[in-house]
Structure formats: C-alpha cells, structure tokens
Amino acid sequence: MKRWITFAAISSLALVVMNGCGQTDSKAVSTDGSTSMEKVIGALGEAFEENNSGVTFTYNPTGSGSGITAVAEGRCDIGLASRNLKEEEKAQGLTETVLALDGIAVIVNPDNPVNDLDLETIGKIYMGEITNWKDIGGDDLEIVLIGREAGSGTRDGFESITGTEDACKYRQELTSTGDAMGAVAGNPAAIGYASLASVKETVKALSIGGIVPAEETVRNGSYVVQRPFVLVTRSGTELSGTAQKFFDYITSPEANEIISSAGAVPVNK
Amino acid sequence: MNNRKRLMENVIHGIFLVLGLITVGCVLLITLYLVISGIPAIRKIGVFNFFFGKKWASTAAQPQYGILPFILTSIYGTAGAIVVGVPIGFMTAVYLAKIAKPKVKNVMETAVSLLAGIPSVVYGLVGMMALVPGIRIAFHIPDGASLLAAIIVLAIMILPSIIKVSLTALEAVPKEYEDASLALGATPVETYFRVSVPAAKSGIAAAVVLGVGRAIGEAMAIMMVSGNAPNMPKIFQSVRFLTTAVASEMSYAADGSLQKQALFSIALVLFLFIMLINAVLNFFLKQNKE
Numbered sequence: 369m370k371r372w373i374t375f376a377a378i379s380s381l382a383l384v385v386m387n388g389c390g391q392t393d394s395k396a397v398s399t400d401g402s403t404s405m406e407k408v409i410g411a412l413g414e415a416f417e418e419n420n421s422g423v424t425f426t427y428n429p430t431g432s433g434s435g436i437t438a439v440a441e442g443r444c445d446i447g448l449a450s451r452n453l454k455e456e457e458k459a460q461g462l463t464e465t466v467l468a469l470d471g472i473a474v475i476v477n478p479d480n481p482v483n484d485l486d487l488e489t490i491g492k493i494y495m496g497e498i499t500n501w502k503d504i505g506g507d508d509l510e511i512v513l514i515g516r517e518a519g520s521g522t523r524d525g526f527e528s529i530t531g532t533e534d535a536c537k538y539r540q541e542l543t544s545t546g547d548a549m550g551a552v553a554g555n556p557a558a559i560g561y562a563s564l565a566s567v568k569e570t571v572k573a574l575s576i577g578g579i580v581p582a583e584e585t586v587r588n589g590s591y592v593v594q595r596p597f598v599l600v601t602r603s604g605t606e607l608s609g610t611a612q613k614f615f616d617y618i619t620s621p622e623a624n625e626i627i628s629s630a631g632a633v634p635v636n637k
Numbered sequence: 638m639n640n641r642k643r644l645m646e647n648v649i650h651g652i653f654l655v656l657g658l659i660t661v662g663c664v665l666l667i668t669l670y671l672v673i674s675g676i677p678a679i680r681k682i683g684v685f686n687f688f689f690g691k692k693w694a695s696t697a698a699q700p701q702y703g704i705l706p707f708i709l710t711s712i713y714g715t716a717g718a719i720v721v722g723v724p725i726g727f728m729t730a731v732y733l734a735k736i737a738k739p740k741v742k743n744v745m746e747t748a749v750s751l752l753a754g755i756p757s758v759v760y761g762l763v764g765m766m767a768l769v770p771g772i773r774i775a776f777h778i779p780d781g782a783s784l785l786a787a788i789i790v791l792a793i794m795i796l797p798s799i800i801k802v803s804l805t806a807l808e809a810v811p812k813e814y815e816d817a818s819l820a821l822g823a824t825p826v827e828t829y830f831r832v833s834v835p836a837a838k839s840g841i842a843a844a845v846v847l848g849v850g851r852a853i854g855e856a857m858a859i860m861m862v863s864g865n866a867p868n869m870p871k872i873f874q875s876v877r878f879l880t881t882a883v884a885s886e887m888s889y890a891a892d893g894s895l896q897k898q899a900l901f902s903i904a905l906v907l908f909l910f911i912m913l914i915n916a917v918l919n920f921f922l923k924q925n926k927e
Contacts, residue, residue, distance in 0.1 A: 510779035518696040519889025534697040
C-alpha cells in the first residue's frame with residue numbers, strides 16, 4: 369500500500385511540473401505558420417531545446433497565411449511564412465527575416481532526352497495545355513504528371529511559383545517525396561517535383577531556363593523554382609527573452625548545418 | 638479463510654470484466670468519436686453535395702467536397718477484387734480440401750499463411766515497382782497506376798482469408814455425404830461441386846464477405862498503386878479510395894478546418910460500410926451454425 373501512495377504522489381507531482389512548463393511564458397517560444405517549414409523549424413526547435421534545458425518550443429502547422437495573422441494578433445512569438453510578406457502585411461507593422469531558401473527540383477526519368485524547360489512551359493504542362501513530350505523536344509509519349517497530395521508544402525510551393533494553383537491535372541498524387549521520385553523513376557514519360565535536397569540519381573533534375581538547380585543557384589536567385597522561408601515578427605514589439613534567443617540562434621551561422629540537413633538552403637552568414 | 642477465497646474470486650472476476658470492457662469501451666469510444674466529428678461537415682457541406690458531389694478539391698480557393706468518386710472507387714475496387722480473387726481462392730480451397738495430396742497440401746497451406754503475414758506496405762511496394770510499370774507496358778497506357786493495379790493487389794491480399802475460411806467450411810462437410818454421393822455413382826469432381834460445396838455454402842459466403850471487409854478497409858497498399866488522384870473511377874484511371882482519401886490528407890489538414898471535418902465524415906462513411914459488411918458476415922455465420 370505504501371508503495372502505491374508513493375507512486376501516486378510522484379505521478380501527481382510530475383503532472384504538476386509538466387503543467388508548470390506549459391504555463392511559464394518566459395521559458396517558452398511559440399511559432400505558428402507554414403506547413404512547408406515543418407522540417408526546418410522542427411529541427412531547429414529540437415536543437416534549441418537540447419542546448420537550453422528547461423525551454424519549450426512549440427510549432428503549430430497552420431499555413432503561411434494563418435501564421436502571419438497569428439503573429440499580427442500576438443498569438444505566437446514568431447510567425448512562419450513560406451513566401452515574402454505582401455506590402456499591406458508589412459503596413460500592419462510586421463517585419464520579415466529570411467531564414468532560408470527552398471529550392472524545388474523539377475524531375476523527369478533519366479531516359480527522357482529533355483534536359484531543360486522554362487517556367488512557362490512547365491506551367492502549361494501541368495495545366496494540361498502541353499500533353500506530349502514530342503511537342504517540347506522529347507519522345508512521342510503522353511506526359512504523365514506526378515504531384516503531391518493537397519496540403520503538401522512542396523505542392524503549394526511548386527504551384528504558386530509556376531502559377532498553376534488548383535489547376536494541375538495530376539495523374540498521380542503521392543504522399544511522400546520518395547513515392548513521387550519512385551513513380552518518376554519508374555515511368556519514362558513522367559514529370560514530377562521534389563524538394564531539391566532530397567533528389568537522388570534515380571531521377572533527372574531539369575534545368576530551368578538554362579540554370580541548373582543547385583545550392584549555389586538557389587542562393588543567388590538565378591534558379592527560379594524557389595521560395596523563401598520567412599520569419600515574421602512584429603516591428604515595434606520586442607520578443608520575450610527566450611524567443612529572442614531562439615531568433616538569434618536560428619539566424620546565426622551556427623544553425624546553417626541544421627537548416628541544410630533539413631533540406632533548405634541557409635542564407636545567413 | 639473461505640471468505641478470503643471468495644473475495645479473491647470476486648476480485649479476479651472483476652479484473653476480467655474490466656479487461657473485457659476495454660474492448661467494448663474502445664468500440665464505443667471510436668464510434669462516438671467518429672459520429673461526433675463526422676456529422677458537422679456533412680451538415681455544413683450538405684448531404685447531397687457531400688455524397689453525390691463529383692469533385693473533391695479540398696484545398697482549392699473555392700473548396701469542393703464531393704465524395705462520390707471515393708465511394709464508387711471503393712465499391713468498384715472491392716467488387717473487382719472479389720471477382721478476381723474469389724474464383725482463385727475458392728478453387729484453391731476445393732483443391733486443398735478434397736484433391737491435394739497431404740504433402741502438397743502442407744506446402745500450399747504454409748504458403749497461404751505466409752501470404753497472410755506479409756505487411757500491406759510490402760504489397761504496395763512490390764505493386765509500385767513491378768505491377769504498375771507492368772500494366773503500363775502490357776496495356777500501352779501512359780501510366781500504370783490505376784484502378785486495375787489496385788484491384789490486382791487487393792485480390793491477392795484477400796486470397797488468404799478466402800482460402801482459409803472456405804477450407805475450414807469444406808473440411809467440416811460430413812464424410813458420409815460424400816461417400817453416399819460416390820456410392821450412387823457420381824464421379825469425385827461431381828461430388829465436390831454438387832455435394833461438398835453446397836453443404837459448405839454459408840461458410841464460403843462468409844469467406845467472401847470477410848474478403849470484402851478486408852478489401853474495403855485496406856489503405857496503405859492501394860495508396861501506392863492507385864495513383865491517388867480524385868477522379869471518377871475507370872479501369873485505367875488514377876483513382877482514390879475512401880481509405881486513401883482519409884490517409885493522404887489527414888496529416889496536413891489544419892485542426893478545426895472544414896477539410897479535416899470532411900475527412901472525419903469520410904471515415905464515418907467508411908465505418909458504416911464496414912459495419913454493414915460485418916452485419917452481413919454475422920448473418921452468414923449464424924446460418925452456418927443452424
């Protein structure tokens with residue numbers, strides 16, 4: 369019986385302690401926004417928690433728009449957006465800080481003779497205006513469009529850059545980068561897209577308007593199928609101590625390695 | 638001492654009751670949860686638009702939530718798997734129960750059990766790497782990820798349950814029936830199909846229903862071979878099932894959004910389908926006993 373009482377006492381104590389963590393704001397940093405940034409911000413948050421004992425990091429994947437609204441209304445410390453802020457958003461008193469760049473590779477089967485396409489052509493292909501590879505210098509094969517599922521950050525990024533939002537005529541909607549690459553690798557007529565960092569030799573990444581996708585071309589902006597990962601903060605208001613520490617940490621060169629291994633191109637030197 | 642023994646008995650009974658109630662509680666909890674989280678979206682979207690809408694575009698600027706393509710795909714896919722899988726499974730069961738030599742039977746039964754133990758993601762992977770390109774080449778179509786690929790994968794996946802349940806039913810047919818038929822001059826094959834199979838028919842029906850249940854609830858394997866685009870089902874078209882519709886979007890749907898609620902509604906529809914199939918299965922099993 370005694371043992372049970374001790375056990376109960378310890379577990380209730382543990383509950384109290386855990387609750388306490390959630391409530392102490394000074395030791396917490398909350399982020400809210402882009403689902404595409406999940407990997408990058410998740411890895412950074414983990415590293416930050418590891419280096420600073422006692423702090424908690426939260427990330428709420430709601431989408432860029434909701435993240436920007438959340439930070440404007442003061443519901444989180446840092447908003448996350450996978451696009452630049454619009455002028456009217458900046459006018460609301462929000463500041464953007466680019467954390468990293470995300471390159472999206474347009475991939476085809478290695479047997480496909482096509483090596484280069486421009487952005488407009490890719491848009492036309494995905495909207496079903498060009499349906500055969502022979503029209504764009506390839507073999508006489510019907511183009512098979514491989515994409516990601518609705519809600520995927522890569523899909524959202526690709527469609528917004530190529531201007532094909534909600535208009536893509538996908539043949540397959542796959543739920544992971546690996547599946548998408550597998551489908552492209554297994555079909556000579558397929559075209560797909562995947563985050564640049566995860567592209568393997570089983571598929572061929574096309575150059576866009578003559579620019580080869582690589583970390584360097586993404587960083588200098590010449591490779592156009594890319595988007596920024598942006599940290600959004602309120603201009604006038606200061607961040608809480610922990611949030612400021614987190615912000616400084618992830619924008620320092622120290623974090624670059626974590627950002628690269630999470631698949632994005634770091635920009636802060 | 639006696640009192641203490643009785644107390645012990647009661648305590649143990651109580652423990653067993655609680656353990657039994659865990660299962661019941663889980664079923665009730667899941668049912669309740671699905672109904673509560675599934676109803677609001679159907680109401681918001683409208684019963685007609687939800688069940689008979691032909692377009693699913695949950696993340697578009699003007700979202701549309703019609704699940705008719707998913708319902709039809711699930712029905713066609715399951716029906717196709719039954720049409721392909723049942724004859725093969727049924728004939729295998731007749732062969733194993735009546736014709737096969739003991740050695741052959743042993744080997745084949747082991748193989749069937751192994752087939753049942755293969756995880757569905759492996760079916761999906763093999764289907765994606767071998768079946769999908771195979772269909773593309775065999776039928777000269779641009780892409781092999783299609784309803785047909787899903788049907789073939791499902792047919793193979795339901796084989797073990799069909800074979801095992803029909804085998805048990807066939808083996809339970811009293812030997813006297815067959816002996817009588819043979820004594821009257823019927824050939825062995827005539828006996829199997831005119832006497833043994835009719836005698837085991839409710840067991841075989843249960844096997845088919847079990848196969849339907851397995852096929853309609855499968856998600857992982859068919860997600861990898863069916864292409865997963867929300868089209869109206871056609872045999873060479875890329876399609877999305879009720880199960881895969883839930884699985885593919887759930888991880889990204891924001892909490893509280895209509896999209897997530899609609900996914901719960903799809904799950905509720907699937908749940909009702911499976912309940913219906915279970916009811917049918919129970920009906921056949923009861924008949925079997927009588």
